[in-house]
Amino acid sequence: MALITLLDAQLAFGHVPLLDHADFSLETQERVGLIGRNGAGKSSMLKILGGMEKPDDGSLQVQTGTRISYVAQEPILDADATVFIAVRAGLERVIGLIEEYCLGHGDLDAMQSEIETLDGWNWEQRVNETLQRLHLNPDAVVNTLSGGTKKRVALAQALVAQPDVLLLDEPTNHLDLDSIEWLEGLLVDFKGSIITITHDRSFLDNVATRIVELDRGKLMSYPGNFAAYLTQKEEH
Numbered sequence: 001m002a003l004i005t006l007l008d009a010q011l012a013f014g015h016v017p018l019l020d021h022a023d024f025s026l027e028t029q030e031r032v033g034l035i036g037r038n039g040a041g042k043s044s045m046l047k048i049l050g051g052m053e054k055p056d057d058g059s060l061q062v063q064t065g066t067r068i069s070y071v072a073q074e075p076i077l078d079a080d081a082t083v084f085i086a087v088r089a090g091l092e093r094v095i096g097l098i099e100e101y102c103l104g105h106g107d108l109d110a111m112q113s114e115i116e117t118l119d120g121w122n123w124e125q126r127v128n129e130t131l132q133r134l135h136l137n138p139d140a141v142v143n144t145l146s147g148g149t150k151k152r153v154a155l156a157q158a159l160v161a162q163p164d165v166l167l168l169d170e171p172t173n174h175l176d177l178d179s180i181e182w183l184e185g186l187l188v189d190f191k192g193s194i195i196t197i198t199h200d201r202s203f204l205d206n207v208a209t210r211i212v213e214l215d216r217g218k219l220m221s222y223p224g225n226f227a228a229y230l231t232q233k234e235e236h
Contacts, residue, residue: 134155
């Protein structure tokens with residue numbers, strides 16, 4: 001069963017259709033590259049799939065229990081926070097639950113069950129492991145970081161929640177070549193599913209298992225990476 005299904009979605013910007021009766025589904029362990037010209041509606045579609053925006057019409061179905069993390073093109077982080085605090089924000093929900101549980105508020109059995117489902121008791125260890133994996137200094141202050149390092153902090157914030165689906169809008173922006181290669185390795189090893197918007201063809205060749213093209217409101221799906229997509233386009 002698909003993790004996320006978008007059915008008959010419609011979205012317009014003024015009189016311009018960005019999604020025109022569009023259908024899309026995301027399977028487990030898929031890495032989808034979402035491509036299309038600037039202004040085609042890719043970022044809007046990504047936000048709809050993440051539940052942050054709604055289409056004008058159509059429906060979004062998300063498999064029960066699916067955890068989705070989203071990393072914006074220009075991540076918004078607390079400038080005065082340390083990297084540890086910024087990454088910990090990705091676990092805000094589970095930390096809040098633990099605090100309520102410790103205060104004895106609400107249905108404690110239900111809370112304990114949810115905390116265990118979210119693997120919440122060892123949240124601090126998870127933050128530290130994620131920081132280590134992404135080569136981040138926990139004590140550094142966000143406003144002293146380069147654009148590329150801030151991008152890694154935002155990625156750590158998303159990954160620490162152990163999502164089933166990772167939504168990435170232009171993840172290679174601000175990254176140098178070494179960082180892009182490192183990110184490619186991280187995403188290929190990621191156990192969940194990914195949808196990424198990027199203009200970086202080499203990145204799509206190394207990461208994507210399927211290309212979805214958004215063109216004038218319509219979605220076309222091509223199995224394989226970007227090179228395979230180009231070959232299939234030529235054949236048609």
